[in-house]
Amino acid sequence: MIKLESKVPEGKLADKWMNYKFKMKVVNPANKRKYDIIVIGSGLAGASAAATMGELGYKVKVFTFHDSSRRAHSIAAQGGINAAKNYQNDADSVFRLFYDTIKGGDFRSREANTYRLAEVSNNIIDQCVAQGVPFAREYGGTLANRSFGGAQVSRTFYARGETGQQLLLGAYSSMNRQVKLGNVEIFPRREFLDIVLVNDHAQGVIVRNLLNGNIEKYSAQAVILATGGYSNVYFLSTNAMNSNTTAIWRAHKQGAAFANPCYTQIHPTCLPVHGEGQSKLVLMSESLRNDGRIWVSKKAGDTRSPDKITEDERDYYLERKYPAFGNLVPRDVASRNAKYVCDEGRGVGGGRAVYLDFSDAFHRIGKDGVKDKYGNLFDMYKNITGVDPYEIPMQIYPAPHYTMGGLWVDYNLMSNIPGLFVLGEANFSDHGANRLGASALMQGLSDGYFIIPYTIGNYLVTENPEKVGTDGSEFKEAERAVEDNIQKLLSLNGKQTVDEIHKRLGNILIDKVGMSRSEKGLVEAIQQIKELRNEFWKDAKLVGRADDLNLTLERAGRVADFLELGELMAVDALHRNESCGGHFREEYETPEGEAMRRDDEFAYVAAWEFEDVGKWQLNKEPLVFENVELAARSYK
Amino acid sequence: MNNENLNLALHIWRQESREAKGKFEEFIVTVSPDASILEMLDEINNRLEKEGKIPIAFESDCREGICGACGFVVNGRQHGPLPKTATCQLHMRNFKDGETIYLEPMRATPFPIIKDLIVDRSAFDKIQQSGAFISFNTGSAPDANAILVPKEAADASLDAAECIGCGACVAACINASAMLFVGAKVSQFALLPQGQLEKYERVQEMVAAMDEAGFGSCTNTYACEAECPKGISVINIAMMNRDFIVSKFRSKEVES
Numbered sequence: 001m002i003k004l005e006s007k008v009p010e011g012k013l014a015d016k017w018m019n020y021k022f023k024m025k026v027v028n029p030a031n032k033r034k035y036d037i038i039v040i041g042s043g044l045a046g047a048s049a050a051a052t053m054g055e056l057g058y059k060v061k062v063f064t065f066h067d068s069s070r071r072a073h074s075i076a077a078q079g080g081i082n083a084a085k086n087y088q089n090d091a092d093s094v095f096r097l098f099y100d101t102i103k104g105g106d107f108r109s110r111e112a113n114t115y116r117l118a119e120v121s122n123n124i125i126d127q128c129v130a131q132g133v134p135f136a137r138e139y140g141g142t143l144a145n146r147s148f149g150g151a152q153v154s155r156t157f158y159a160r161g162e163t164g165q166q167l168l169l170g171a172y173s174s175m176n177r178q179v180k181l182g183n184v185e186i187f188p189r190r191e192f193l194d195i196v197l198v199n200d201h202a203q204g205v206i207v208r209n210l211l212n213g214n215i216e217k218y219s220a221q222a223v224i225l226a227t228g229g230y231s232n233v234y235f236l237s238t239n240a241m242n243s244n245t246t247a248i249w250r251a252h253k254q255g256a257a258f259a260n261p262c263y264t265q266i267h268p269t270c271l272p273v274h275g276e277g278q279s280k281l282v283l284m285s286e287s288l289r290n291d292g293r294i295w296v297s298k299k300a301g302d303t304r305s306p307d308k309i310t311e312d313e314r315d316y317y318l319e320r321k322y323p324a325f326g327n328l329v330p331r332d333v334a335s336r337n338a339k340y341v342c343d344e345g346r347g348v349g350g351g352r353a354v355y356l357d358f359s360d361a362f363h364r365i366g367k368d369g370v371k372d373k374y375g376n377l378f379d380m381y382k383n384i385t386g387v388d389p390y391e392i393p394m395q396i397y398p399a400p401h402y403t404m405g406g407l408w409v410d411y412n413l414m415s416n417i418p419g420l421f422v423l424g425e426a427n428f429s430d431h432g433a434n435r436l437g438a439s440a441l442m443q444g445l446s447d448g449y450f451i452i453p454y455t456i457g458n459y460l461v462t463e464n465p466e467k468v469g470t471d472g473s474e475f476k477e478a479e480r481a482v483e484d485n486i487q488k489l490l491s492l493n494g495k496q497t498v499d500e501i502h503k504r505l506g507n508i509l510i511d512k513v514g515m516s517r518s519e520k521g522l523v524e525a526i527q528q529i530k531e532l533r534n535e536f537w538k539d540a541k542l543v544g545r546a547d548d549l550n551l552t553l554e555r556a557g558r559v560a561d562f563l564e565l566g567e568l569m570a571v572d573a574l575h576r577n578e579s580c581g582g583h584f585r586e587e588y589e590t591p592e593g594e595a596m597r598r599d600d601e602f603a604y605v606a607a608w609e610f611e612d613v614g615k616w617q618l619n620k621e622p623l624v625f626e627n628v629e630l631a632a633r634s635y636k
Numbered sequence: 637m638n639n640e641n642l643n644l645a646l647h648i649w650r651q652e653s654r655e656a657k658g659k660f661e662e663f664i665v666t667v668s669p670d671a672s673i674l675e676m677l678d679e680i681n682n683r684l685e686k687e688g689k690i691p692i693a694f695e696s697d698c699r700e701g702i703c704g705a706c707g708f709v710v711n712g713r714q715h716g717p718l719p720k721t722a723t724c725q726l727h728m729r730n731f732k733d734g735e736t737i738y739l740e741p742m743r744a745t746p747f748p749i750i751k752d753l754i755v756d757r758s759a760f761d762k763i764q765q766s767g768a769f770i771s772f773n774t775g776s777a778p779d780a781n782a783i784l785v786p787k788e789a790a791d792a793s794l795d796a797a798e799c800i801g802c803g804a805c806v807a808a809c810i811n812a813s814a815m816l817f818v819g820a821k822v823s824q825f826a827l828l829p830q831g832q833l834e835k836y837e838r839v840q841e842m843v844a845a846m847d848e849a850g851f852g853s854c855t856n857t858y859a860c861e862a863e864c865p866k867g868i869s870v871i872n873i874a875m876m877n878r879d880f881i882v883s884k885f886r887s888k889e890v891e892s
């Protein structure tokens with residue numbers, strides 16, 4: 001059994017972080033340059049961490065599989081980033097942002113972490129503005145805000161529909177400055193394949209140079225994983241094509257606990273699936289729900305065009321069922337309800353899509369007004385579907401989008417492996433069982449700019465890890481294991497391509513470990529995934545060489561890891577006999593069809609410890625709520 | 637959505653490595669008009685892998701036109717025939733049944749070919765590392781609304797900052813000039829109050845890095861703007877040139 005110590009500091013919620021920072025040990029400025037730190041990933045979390053640690057004087061090495069660190073998946077975030085600035089004077093506050101986040105997460109996150117996130121949210125906006133991020137502005141020159149799902153205040157900062165791009169370019173620019181100053185070194189086109197432990201401490205990494213296949217070793221006094229989420233386990237998701245679980249999964253197999261793997265988010269506003277050859281699902285930012293109204297026909301199998309369906313024949317089902325929040329209910333609620341109306345045959349043309357209609361907004365603020373706010377999203381929709389959303393209502397359907405689960409971390413963002421820190425979407429820390437819109441960018445940047453730079457110093461001073469170099473036996477063994485795995489993959493010469501197997505895994509998961517889950521389905525899923533994994537290791541077909549740029553090999557390694565993670569997601573979902581947030585168990589719903597949480601038994605973090613492939617031990621970190629009441633989530 | 641499938645003859649550039657000699661390989665395919673051009677390549681690759689052949693190497697990640705990872709030349713046009721569209725957003729409904737399509741890498745001397753349709757664009761990172769930032773450390777920022785930014789300035793800065801760094805502008809230019817890219821990066825900061833203090837130093841550093849990376853000069857053909865998937869305007873080049881010239885006078889003044 002591993003020891004899960006959350007290290008949440010004592011004291012009043014609002015004082016915890018301040019007091020903790022004061023008590024932490026700090027590295028003297030001149031000593032900082034003696035420490036080597038490895039960061040895997042250059043998304044918002046990784047780039048902001050690298051930039052800030054570089055500023056502090058640490059020697060930082062950043063690795064990314066992209067050709068340029070600017071291309072991390074964070075670049076695709078559209079809608080915005082939350083902060084408790086209260087610039088709209090609508091009674092927002094740190095406590096309200098904290099409360100919305102913890103309630104949105106269905107009371108399955110740590111109070112102290114979530115509060116700290118809300119607390120530093122304001123610093124993030126200050127930071128980004130000073131960096132030159134061109135956020136949307138009012139005519140008076142102040143920052144503009146929009147509202148997002150799960151909140152009744154307007155606290156989301158944005159840059160058209162390209163907020164992630166602009167925030168990432170901001171972090172990238174700060175990181176570039178440190179490259180120029182010699183504090184940060186970037187290694188692009190490198191894939192992390194394993195962590196190296198020396199005396200049970202994270203002290204290095206094994207990476208593959210994706211251009212020539214060279215296996216390279218690097219050592220450091222601490223290792224940070226900021227490698228993003230694992231939604232691509234479903235094959236079709238809104239994530240970038242290359243997003244994967246390999247980094248956190250391999251660390252998990254080395255002993256890092258994996259927390260709440262079944263908490264995945266299926267985003268309500270994505271483009272519907274068009275056909276077999278589809279490679280990914282495109283997200284239409286949730287901000288569209290601010291001005292768009294979601295509806296389906298009251299009749300099942302209605303094949304009329306939308307303009308022929310009159311007002312009283314339409315069911316604005318979210319507005320009807322949740323009058324207080326209407327179209328702005330949290331994502332899990334919006335997605336599940338879309339699934340239900342489509343299950344009833346009331347989707348567009350009887351299929352799997354619902355309308356997102358802007359007619360009212362066109363009347364209220366005009367087509368130009370809509371264009372100003374959402375122009376690029378409307379263009380994107382038209383480009384992909386060939387249909388003009390200014391004329392015909394958009395069609396949307398939910399798609400896997402974000403993973404709240406991830407490696408378990410303590411208040412310092414350190415996993416249970418000393419010296420291994422995990423930031424951004426890759427950790428489990430702040431969103432509980434469901435993440436609110438515009439909160440992932442906030443978390444990534446909070447982890448990177450404002451938390452890790454402090455907590456890592458405390459670790460380095462307290463543990464004083466040695467400089468180990470890469471000649472030790474631990475490095476040699478890890479290198480050999482990585483090479484063996486590559487050879488094993490390349491020797492597969494069966495009949496199915498890696499993509500074909502990945503698609504089959506995705507189908508099992510979306511069907512049985514998706515928006516709605518049941519005991520029967522989960523038991524089946526576990527069996528099917530085990531079988532599929534065996535099939536992969538017998539019948540997959542790989543081509544190409546180890547010492548070359550080999551995209552098939554890259555995908556195969558990632559799919560092999562997904563095939564193990566997929567099973568753990570089902571195992572976790574099966575053990576959690578309750579419904580909460582994105583995890584909806586059909587056996588646990590209220591008479592009104594809402595999620596039924598079971599706080600007496602399940603108010604804990606499920607942190608799974610790897611024993612062998614397909615075998616885990618469950619560890620529980622109890623969740624204690626001292627500042628919020630565990631209310632049933634209601635958006636009525 | 638969903639019309640008749642298209643039958644196409646594809647000629648795709650295959651080149652094993654930087655040093656190897658490349659050539660076009662022909663593929664006859666039937667494809668759904670709703671598929672994107674990259675999804676068409678996915679299908680071809682799936683088939684190649686099944687046959688034990690090496691798939692076509694191409695890059696892509698977000699497939700939403702924002703990461704800038706994808707991009708090749710389609711029938712002689714960077715990112716294909718549609719204006720303001722990245723390769724990943726090019727759908728097959730824009731082609732006609734029976735058409736012949738040529739796919740080749742974005743060629744430019746500063747972007748050596750790595751394999752098939754993949755080129756090395758790391759020179760762009762080097763330019764940005766030379767000065768595309770505002771120098772200040774985390775933690776020292778004033779309240780965000782303490783810096784008022786006129787809406788027009790923020791919008792104009794964002795227009796420039798939308799650049800996805802795909803390299804189409806360079807590959808489209810007969811001189812392999814990176815002026816549109818660098819101009820956009822310079823203006824993004826120069827248009828904002830926060831970017832003023834280092835405005836002249838920045839432009840000098842970045843232009844020097846651009847020249848050092850071997851990009852050519854600008855002869856005002858505007859092919860870059862025409863091929864840019866984000867519609868970045870050549871006004872950015874003019875603004876950069878102005879700042880650059882002023883910066884030269886300023887450094888003279890400082891020296892004298």
Ligand SMILES: Cc1cc2nc3c(=O)[nH]c(=O)nc-3n(C[C@H](O)[C@H](O)[C@H](O)COP(=O)(O)OP(=O)(O)OC[C@H]3O[C@@H](n4cnc5c(N)ncnc54)[C@H](O)[C@@H]3O)c2cc1C
Pocket residue numbers: 040041042043044045046063064065066069071072073074075076077078079080081163164190191192193226227228229238239240243244246247283285401402423424425426437438439440441442444
């Ligand atoms: C389409 C879309 C829109 C979104 N919109 C919003 C929004 O409006 N607001 C919001 O708050 N959130 C949004 N999100 C969520 C948010 O974008 C992500 O959760 C967040 O950006 C993740 O950041 P990250 O730094 O943790 O990881 P990422 O940005 O995913 O970065 C991961 C990094 O790790 C590297 N990496 C991964 N594995 C390896 C490996 N094995 N070896 C080497 N490098 C590796 C990658 O190269 C990359 O650099 C959106 C997500 C999507 C998919």
